[in-house]
Amino acid sequence: NAGVTQTPKFQVLKTGQSMTLQCAQDMNHNSMYWYRQDPGMGLRLIYYSASEGTTDKGEVPNGYNVSRLNKREFSLRLESAAPSQTSVYFCASTVTGVTGELFFGEGSRLTVL
């Protein structure tokens, strides 16, 4: 039972490079989320997708784009990485309809030099 799977787990980028973080869930969840976690800042919502075909901005969307590829997959793209985007990124999912528990992946640690 994989749950929420994120790839890659670690990535080092140079300023200005682009990359995509992949997330997939096998729980048939409707809603998916991307958070970033910085020391002392907790988890901040970047983007979310309430259901397949929809995406919305969260608290800190600038510098990111997302794609809800299908019900299972939700990717996060950095078009031109900046040092301020050095963080740990978490993907999460939940069932839509009744507010409930978020299930998290193990995280992707990104360093931008």
Add this chain to the structure above:
Amino acid sequence: GESVGLHLPTLSVQEGDNSIINCAYSNSASDYFIWYKQESGKGPQFIIDIRSNMDKRQGQRVTVLLNKTVKHLSLQIAATQPGDSAVYFCAGSTSGTYKYIFGTGTRLKVLA
């Protein structure tokens, strides 16, 4: 804007004592709250949740209390164990928004 925050960044307790971790939220429309535990290098793990139509909910060694009047909730851990050492987050959500807003976290240290 909407925020969910905790009162203390670090809490140290003796093994066997009870722990209380507090959280305040700003959005009076929030009607669902979750507590998560995060161990080093891992993703957050669900501990317990509570809906706004309840004041208290109990799980295994954990209790969550919700005071809607002052927009405050707490997580109580009974007989704290070394395995409870982690960072604890509260999160709030409002039905229909699909958004979950997290607090900054409290690091719980269990002293032997």
